[in-house]
Amino acid sequence: MSENIPEDSISSTAQKVKELRNQARSHSWLQRYQRPIMASISTLGLVITAYLTFVSFSQSSVACPTNACDVVLTSPYAKLFGLPLSLFGCLGYASMTVFAIAPLLVKQEQKELRTKLDHWTGLLLFMGGTAMMIFSGYLIYLLVTVIQAACIYCIASALLSTSLFVFSIIGRKWEDIGKLFFTGAIIAMLTIVGTLAIYGSVNKPIASATLPVDATTGKQIVQTPTTRPKKGIGWEVTTTSGAAEISLAKHLKQTGAKMYVLYTCPHCYKQKQLFGKEALAELNWIECLADGKNAQPQLCEAAKIQTVPSWDINGKFYQGEQKLEKLADLSGYQGDRNFLYMLPDH
Incomplete structure (x- = not known):
């Protein structure tokens, strides 16, 4: 005894199979090229921040279509512990570049080492991307509400940081989404607290109006x-x-x-x-x-x-x-x- 399967059902099933294959193919593509893409993004950020660091130390002029960049880069918020903020950004992008390419430098024969590196650097990429995106978001907030100037380098860095965060999530399979979300929340909270603590002193007046005196000249x-x-x-x-x-x-x-x-x-x-x-x-x-x-x-x-x-x-x-x-x-x-x-x- 035979039973005919409706053509509509066959067509619907074929369509779902096709969609699943496309999703699998798309995810496979992201997994394959996630690290090279993130390494490229990080390298671009490294170049930008290295340039800004050079400009800061050499006290030269930054290439910018308006004077807004100089307004931002000479503001009190452009320094961290007496050093250019771009220097820390440079170190951050350099670290992300290393995390992205580290497993790719291990030979295929060293499968166990490559797998471990892939796991741990994947987590570090997510944590670094989260911290950088949150910090960049705060800097954009300062640009809009406090400094009130548009710096193309700061905006570009914020976009790059956000891109790193997005690719760190969608570019790999995460076994425990709940644990990932919890880790991201902790990193975000620490970044916010640390940022507010660091920049809290920017809004405080100097304790004394008396200027220090040079011991040699008396000035x-x-x-x-x-x-x-x-x-x-x-x-x-x-x-x-x-x-x-x-x-x-x-x-x-x-x-x-x-x-x-x-x-x-x-x-x-x-x-x-x-x-x-x-x-x-x-x-x-x-x-x-x-x-x-x-x-x-x-x-x-x-x-x-x-x-x-x-x-x-x-x-x-x-x-x-x-x-x-x-x-x-x-x-x-x-x-x-x-x-x-x-x-x-x-």
Whole structure:
């Protein structure tokens, strides 16, 4: 006795089988190329952060279509334990690259070692991707709500970190999803707590307004601000000018020297602190950020300013913080040089 199977049922079953095969093929493809893809993403992140680290240590200008990158990279949030944040990002991407390629470097004959490496580095990739994505997310939050500037490098790093997190999950079979979720929650919590603890000091004022004194010269050493700049104004200049600072400032103005600054730039603030409040009032300085007080961004664009502070003295441009002695030499100043303040490490 035979029974005919409806054609609709046969067609439906064939369609489901086809879908399952496609899913298996897709998952197999992801598993096969997960590590090379993650290694490529990590390498790209490594190149970006290494470049930013070089720029930070060399105090050169970063290649950016706007001055927003300099605003972000010179903010108090761009330093961690006194070192460029990009250096830690560089180390993070380097670690992810090593985790991604480690099992691929083991010969096929060493199956047991390769399997162990695949398991542990897979977990490390997930943990690292989670931590990097959470930390990058916090930095994007700072860009939007605090610094209010769009840095293409920071956005790119956030996208790369998120990509690493996604590929660490979908690129392999996880036997215990619950355990994976629990591990991810712990890593996310530790990252959030650690990040808030590290950056908590950024919003705290300096304990004392008294500047440290250099034992050799007896000069006071101006400090990097540790608070957020006030919107449109920046940090308050707290130093009092001496006769030498005022005299130099008047000379610079008479000779047509100009200082280009951003009110969000800590280096610009230290340059202002070197002169003091009274001398600063005599200087010809130009605010380049559009929402700054008395801003003249058109002059900065015309002068093609890419790094701040920048000095225009006798038609030549000098980038970065400058000692008052050097400004005196460059401008031909012959007056009193008994300056009260100095830059760190000078």
